[in-house]
Amino acid sequence: xxxxxxxxxxxxxxxxxxxxxxxxxxxxxxxxxxxxxxxxxxxxxxxxxxxxxxxxxxxxxxxxxxxxxxxxxxxxxxxxxxxxxxxxxxxxxxxxxxxxxxxxxxxxxxxxxxxxxxxxxxxxxxxxxxxxxxxxxxxxxxxxxxxxxxxxxxxxxxxxxxxxxxxxxxxxxxxxxxxxxxxxxxxxxxxxxxxxxxxxxxxxxxxxxxxxxxxxxxxxxxxxxxxxxxxxxxxxxxxxxxxxxxxxxxxxxxxxxxxxxxxxxxxxxxxxxxxxxxxxxxxxxxxxxxxxxxxxxxxxxxxxxxxxxxxxxxxxxxxxxxxxxxxxxxxxxxxxxxxxxxxxxxxxxxxxxxxxxxxxxxxxxxxxxxxxxxxxxxxxxxxxxxxxxxxxxxxxxxxxxxxxxxxxxxxxxxxxxxxxxxxxxxxxxxxxxxxxxxxxxxxxxxxxxxxxxxxxxxxxxxxxxxxxxxxxxxxxxxxxxxxxxxxxxxxx
Numbered sequence: 001x002x003x004x005x006x007x008x009x010x011x012x013x014x015x016x017x018x019x020x021x022x023x024x025x026x027x028x029x030x031x032x033x034x035x036x037x038x039x040x041x042x043x044x045x046x047x048x049x050x051x052x053x054x055x056x057x058x059x060x061x062x063x064x065x066x067x068x069x070x071x072x073x074x075x076x077x078x079x080x081x082x083x084x085x086x087x088x089x090x091x092x093x094x095x096x097x098x099x100x101x102x103x104x105x106x107x108x109x110x111x112x113x114x115x116x117x118x119x120x121x122x123x124x125x126x127x128x129x130x131x132x133x134x135x136x137x138x139x140x141x142x143x144x145x146x147x148x149x150x151x152x153x154x155x156x157x158x159x160x161x162x163x164x165x166x167x168x169x170x171x172x173x174x175x176x177x178x179x180x181x182x183x184x185x186x187x188x189x190x191x192x193x194x195x196x197x198x199x200x201x202x203x204x205x206x207x208x209x210x211x212x213x214x215x216x217x218x219x220x221x222x223x224x225x226x227x228x229x230x231x232x233x234x235x236x237x238x239x240x241x242x243x244x245x246x247x248x249x250x251x252x253x254x255x256x257x258x259x260x261x262x263x264x265x266x267x268x269x270x271x272x273x274x275x276x277x278x279x280x281x282x283x284x285x286x287x288x289x290x291x292x293x294x295x296x297x298x299x300x301x302x303x304x305x306x307x308x309x310x311x312x313x314x315x316x317x318x319x320x321x322x323x324x325x326x327x328x329x330x331x332x333x334x335x336x337x338x339x340x341x342x343x344x345x346x347x348x349x350x351x352x353x354x355x356x357x358x359x360x361x362x363x364x365x366x367x368x369x370x371x372x373x374x375x376x377x378x379x380x381x382x383x384x385x386x387x388x389x390x391x392x393x394x395x396x397x398x399x400x401x402x403x404x405x406x407x408x409x410x411x412x413x414x415x416x417x418x419x420x421x422x423x424x425x426x427x428x429x430x431x432x433x434x435x436x437x438x439x440x441x442x443x444x445x446x447x448x449x450x451x452x453x454x455x456x457x458x459x460x461x462x463x464x465x466x467x468x469x470x471x472x473x474x475x476x477x478x479x480x481x482x483x484x485x486x487x488x489x490x491x492x
Contacts, residue, residue: 007033010069012076021078028082028121029069035089036066049155053099061092082121086130090114094137102150103142111138268436271429285418289411299401309390320383323376330368337362 007029015025039062046055065088072081093114096107111134119127144150337358344355 032068057095064088102145333365
C-alpha cells in the first residue's frame with residue numbers, strides 16, 4: 001500500500017466534494033504523516049547526544065502531529081485540524097529553541113517552517129497570522145537570551161556544526177515536502193478537472209447524436225401528426241352524430257323516470273298505511289297481552305287467597321280444639337275446687353282458709369267456662385264465614401279462569417291478525433323498495449344518459465379542439481424540424 005493510498009484513507013467523503021478543500025486536506029494529511037515519520041529520527045539523534053529534553057519534545061510533537069490525520073478522519077473538521085498541526089509545529093519549534101541555546105541555537109532556523117506550513121495547510125491569512133506570531137517568539141527568545149534566562153545546552157561545542165548541517169538539511173526537506181505535497185494535491189485535482197473536461201466533450205458528442213435522433217423523431221412525429229389530424233376530424237363527425245342520438249335518449253329516459261317516480265310514491269303511501277295498521281294491531285295485541293297477564297295475576301292472587309282462607313279454616317279448627325281443651329281443664333278445675341271445699345269443711349276451723357281459696361278457684365273455673373263458650377261461638381261464626389268466603393272465592397276463580405281462557409283465545413286470534421298485518425306490511429315494503437330501486441335505477445339511468453349527452457357534447461367540442469390543435473401541432477412539428485436542421489448545421 002503506497003503513502004498516497006494511506007493519505008487518501010484519512011480524507012472524509014464530505015471534504016471530497018470541495019476541490020479546494022480536498023487540496024488542503026491532502027496537504028494537511030501529508031504534513032502530519034511526514035512529521036510523524038521524520039520526528040523520531042531527529043529525536044533519536046538528540047537522545048544519543050544526551051539531550052533528553054530536546055529528544056522528548058521532538059518525539060511528543062511528532063506524535064501530536066501524527067494524530068492530526070486521524071482526527072480529520074474522525075471529525076471531518078479540516079480547518080480545526082489544520083490549525084492544530086500548525087500550532088503543534090509552532091510549539092515544538094519554540095521548545096527546541098528554548099532548550100537548545102535560545103537565539104544562538106541551531107534550531108532557530110526551524111521558525112521559518114511555521115509560516116510555510118500555515119500557508120500550505122490553512123491559507124494566506126493563516127500564514128500571515130503565524131508569521132507575526134513567529135516574529136514575536138523570535139523577539140522573546142532574543143530577550144530571554146540577552147537576560148541569560150535560557151538554560152544551557154548539554155551538547156558539546158564541536159557537535160554544533162553537524163547539528164547545524166542536519167537542521168539545514170531537515171529544514172530543506174520539510175519545505176520541499178510541503179511544496180511537493182501541495183503541488184501533488186493540485187496536480188491530482190487538475191487531473192480530475194481534465195477528466196471532467198473529457199467527460200464534457202463526450203457529453204457534447206452524445207448531445208449531437210441525440211439531436212440527430214430527435215430530428216428523425218420529429219420528422220416521424222410530423223407524419224404521424226398529419227395522420228392523427230385526419231382521424232380526429234373523422235372522430236369529430238362521428239361524435240356529432242352520437243350527440244344527436246344521446247339527446248333523444250335523454251328525453252325518453254326523463255319521461256320513464258317521471259312514471260317510475262309516480263309509481264314509487266303510490267307504493268310508499270300504501271306502505272305507510274300498512275305500517276300504521278301494523279302499529280295499531282301491535283297496540284291492540286299489547287293491550288290484550290296486558291289483559292291476559294292481569295287475569296293471570298288475578299287468578300294467582302285468588303288462588304293464593306283460597307290457600308290462605310283454607311289455612312285460616314284449619315287454624316280455626318285447631319283453635320276450637322284448644323278451646324275444648326280449655327273447657328275440659330275448667331271442668332276439672334271446678335271439680336277439684338268442689339272437692340277442696342268439701343275437704344275444707346271437714347277440716348273445720350283449720351281448713352277455712354283453704355276453703356276460701358277453693359271457692360276462688362271455683363269462681364275462676366266458672367268464668368273460664370263462660371269465656372270458653374263465648375270463644376267457641378265466635379270461632380264457629382268465623383269458621384262458617386270462612387267456608388262461605390272459600391266457596392265464593394272458588395266460584396270467582398272458576399269464572400276468572402274461564403275469562404282467561406276466552407282472553408287467551410282472543411289473544412291468539414289477534415296474534416294471527418297481527419302476523420298477517422305484518423306480513424302484508426312487509427310485502428308492501430318489499431314492493432315499495434322494489435319501486436324505489438326501480439326509480440333509483442331509472443333516475444341513475446336518466447342521469448347516466450344525461451351525462452352521456454353532456455359528455456358527448458363536451459367530447460364533440462373537445463374533439464374539434466383536438467383537431468384544430470393537431471393541425472397546429474403538425475405545423476409546429478414542421479417548424480421544429482426546420483429549426484433542428486438549422487441547429488445541426490450551426491453545431492457542425
